[in-house]
Amino acid sequence: MRRAGATVVMAMRSLLSAGGRSALTSLGILIGIAAVVVVTALGTGARQNVADQIQSLGQNLIFVFYQPVAKSGARGVRGGGGGLSDRDARAIAREAPAVEESSVYSDVRTQVVSEVGNARVQIVGADVNYFRVRGFRVAQGREFTESEQQTKAKVALIGQTAIDKLFPGLDPVGRYLRIGKHPYRVIGTLQPKGQSPFEDQDDRIIMPIGSWRARVAPTRGDRVQLVLVTAKSAHQIPAATRQIDAILRQRRGFVEGEEPDFRIRTQDEFQRSQDAIFGILTALLIGVATISLFVGGVGVMNIMLVSVTERTREIGIRMAIGARPADIQLQFLVEAVTITLFGGVMGTALAVGVIELLKAQLGWSMALSPSAVGVALVTSLVVGVTFGFWPARRAATLDPIEALRHE
Amino acid sequence: MAELIRLRDVSKDYASGPEIVRALRNVDLDVGAGELVAVVGASGSGKSTLMNILGCLDRPTSGSYHLAEVDVTRRAADERALVRNRMIGFVFQGFNLLARTTALDNVELPLVYRGVGRSERKRRAARALEAVGLSDRVLHTPAQLSGGQQQRVAIARALVTSPPLLLADEPTGNLDTKTSYDVLAVLQSLAREHGITVLIVTHEPEIAACTERIITVRDGRIERDERVDSPRDARQLALELGAS
Numbered sequence: 064m065r066r067a068g069a070t071v072v073m074a075m076r077s078l079l080s081a082g083g084r085s086a087l088t089s090l091g092i093l094i095g096i097a098a099v100v101v102v103t104a105l106g107t108g109a110r111q112n113v114a115d116q117i118q119s120l121g122q123n124l125i126f127v128f129y130q131p132v133a134k135s136g137a138r139g140v141r142g143g144g145g146g147l148s149d150r151d152a153r154a155i156a157r158e159a160p161a162v163e164e165s166s167v168y169s170d171v172r173t174q175v176v177s178e179v180g181n182a183r184v185q186i187v188g189a190d191v192n193y194f195r196v197r198g199f200r201v202a203q204g205r206e207f208t209e210s211e212q213q214t215k216a217k218v219a220l221i222g223q224t225a226i227d228k229l230f231p232g233l234d235p236v237g238r239y240l241r242i243g244k245h246p247y248r249v250i251g252t253l254q255p256k257g258q259s260p261f262e263d264q265d266d267r268i269i270m271p272i273g274s275w276r277a278r279v280a281p282t283r284g285d286r287v288q289l290v291l292v293t294a295k296s297a298h299q300i301p302a303a304t305r306q307i308d309a310i311l312r313q314r315r316g317f318v319e320g321e322e323p324d325f326r327i328r329t330q331d332e333f334q335r336s337q338d339a340i341f342g343i344l345t346a347l348l349i350g351v352a353t354i355s356l357f358v359g360g361v362g363v364m365n366i367m368l369v370s371v372t373e374r375t376r377e378i379g380i381r382m383a384i385g386a387r388p389a390d391i392q393l394q395f396l397v398e399a400v401t402i403t404l405f406g407g408v409m410g411t412a413l414a415v416g417v418i419e420l421l422k423a424q425l426g427w428s429m430a431l432s433p434s435a436v437g438v439a440l441v442t443s444l445v446v447g448v449t450f451g452f453w454p455a456r457r458a459a460t461l462d463p464i465e466a467l468r469h470e
Numbered sequence: 471m472a473e474l475i476r477l478r479d480v481s482k483d484y485a486s487g488p489e490i491v492r493a494l495r496n497v498d499l500d501v502g503a504g505e506l507v508a509v510v511g512a513s514g515s516g517k518s519t520l521m522n523i524l525g526c527l528d529r530p531t532s533g534s535y536h537l538a539e540v541d542v543t544r545r546a547a548d549e550r551a552l553v554r555n556r557m558i559g560f561v562f563q564g565f566n567l568l569a570r571t572t573a574l575d576n577v578e579l580p581l582v583y584r585g586v587g588r589s590e591r592k593r594r595a596a597r598a599l600e601a602v603g604l605s606d607r608v609l610h611t612p613a614q615l616s617g618g619q620q621q622r623v624a625i626a627r628a629l630v631t632s633p634p635l636l637l638a639d640e641p642t643g644n645l646d647t648k649t650s651y652d653v654l655a656v657l658q659s660l661a662r663e664h665g666i667t668v669l670i671v672t673h674e675p676e677i678a679a680c681t682e683r684i685i686t687v688r689d690g691r692i693e694r695d696e697r698v699d700s701p702r703d704a705r706q707l708a709l710e711l712g713a714s
């Protein structure tokens with residue numbers, strides 16, 4: 064143990080005496096590790112971001128949307144001849160035990176005019192449940208009422224992005240905006256909700272679905288683009304999904320096993336598909352990282368081989384005075400590992416600097432996980448052992464007489 | 471006197487391309503403890519080959535080698551390293567000190583491989599340097615030392631482990647006459663005062679004349695093995711040269 068300790072000290076010394084070269088050699092590892100840590104932090108940050116966005120949609124949310132069957136002839140005959148409806152939404156809320164609440168939704172992006180400007184904004188028609196189901200909160204003013212929905216009142220709520228476009232610097236509540244030839248009174252503003260996986264959730268105007276169907280995008284009957292449902296709890300989502308499927312099949316005339324004209328998607332599925340994308344990205348990154356560390360490792364091996372050749376005589380001297388092959392091997396292995404570990408530590412430090420800079424300067428969301436740092440350091444150690452092994456082995460198996468005669 | 475070295479019928483072959491070179495042929499040799507021996511002979515006669523085998527750096531092709539009554543003929547690399555570390559000190563023509571390493575650190579090195587603790591190493595290395603008269607050069611690196619001083623550091627390194635055997639292959643080959651006698655004086659005192667067996671390869675008769683026994687090697691055989699009746703005193707010779 065003592066001789067191992069002393070061997071480590073000697074390895075450090077000879078590295079220090081070749082300081083510049085050791086540092087240069089570790090550069091390859093440094094850059095590889097720094098890249099891995101930065102990109103991992105970027106990935107972790109982006110993943111967290113998307114998870115937050117998906118979470119911002121609401122809780123235990125289930126989306127039901129109309130998707131006509133491609134089979135010719137079948138279209139129009141079944142499924143009530145078109146999309147989902149208010150009645151479908153109500154039936155789901157009424158009949159599915161695992162469902163908490165349902166809501167309807169339609170949207171169109173169109174030109175909106177205010178007293179000071181005009182802009183294209185997402186116009187959403189929804190029912191009174193929509194705010195709860197999707198977690199929209201009123202900042203100022205109020206939501207629309209059941210009776211305003213019945214009477215197709217010309218009222219609307221407006222999100223922050225839309226306010227910035229249409230009422231910059233003004234209090235929009237009580238003011239009017241015009242869509243097509245109809246004026247609508249702003250009765251409330253929405254608390255900012257940020258980005259969803261699909262869109263800016265604040266770039267919208269919400270009005271009663273009746274008003275939307277009557278004037279914004281004239282629609283037959285009580286059709287809607289989307290039915291939004293919340294399950295009673297997270298673990299009731301699968302049950303709710305099954306119940307919704309059964310109810311809609313029954314209402315729209317599709318038997319079990321037949322392809323229906325609607326699709327049901329849960330928030331979980333969005334999360335899973337995002338996870339799958341990040342899984343692919345992560346695999347790609349690991350591939351790139353592996354290649355860069357491999358290149359760095361080959362650099363270390365190269366320098367170690369040069370070092371063994373240059374120091375052949377030193378090796379011979381050490382052997383003559385009693386160094387065992389294992390002592391020589393340990394010394395060169397420690398040198399290689401020190402180079403790569405140094406690269407790993409400096410690479411991690413560089414990465415932390417870069418991450419802080421990107422966060423501060425560009426506002427990127429990045430998350431440096433302690434486990435990423437741990438993996439980086441362990442990796443640099445493993446690279447050192449792997450690529451240092453052969454040169455160290457070569458040093459250890461030199462013939463002492465040949466080595467002493469060298470150069 | 472107990473034999474320290476006992477070679478019996480030792481031969482060493484080298485494969486040199488398609489031919490086989492017989493560097494040693496059926497050598498028998500006994501050397502007692504505390505003997506100071508010169509090995510002389512023409513270049514290529516097999517002196518270094520003999521020293522390498524005696525130093526456990528190499529193994530004989532045939533025959534046997536007992537060192538301090540232990541058969542070390544066919545040991546594995548690890549065991550030979552152990553024997554070298556415990557039993558043998560080496561002094562080379564080219565000094566073979568580690569560059570950019572202080573005299574003290576050079577002398578310490580055999581103790582590192584023996585597993586001696588740091589402070590004990592420093593103490594013993596300093597004492598060995600004192601024994602060769604270099605107490606005032608402890609922190610000098612080889613580049614800052616003269617040839618004679620470097621060779622004395624090498625001797626200190628060889629004896630820091632208190633080995634019973636010291637092998638010196640042309641230790642004065644790179645030194646001037648006066649310095650050669652200085653170095654030789656150290657080797658003489660090791661044999662006389664410390665009972666260390668010292669073998670010196672040399673081709674200089676003046677050097678051989680300072681030893682007690684001269685072994686002449688020729689074509690891989692021991693051609694002659696003779697006692698020196700009155701070995702000359704190297705310290706005295708050095709003093710005379712210094713005075714003139």
Ligand SMILES: Nc1ncnc2c1ncn2[C@@H]1O[C@H](COP(=O)(O)OP(=O)(O)O)[C@@H](O)[C@H]1O
Binds near residue numbers: 491511513518
């Ligand atoms: N590694 C080797 N490979 C082949 N031949 C060798 C080797 N070492 C020594 N020899 C040969 O063995 C003979 C003795 O060499 P050596 O012991 O070095 O002689 P000396 O030291 O007396 O000059 C020489 O002929 C030399 O060429």
Ligand SMILES: [Mg+2]
Binds near residue numbers: 517518519
């Ligand atoms: Mg020779």
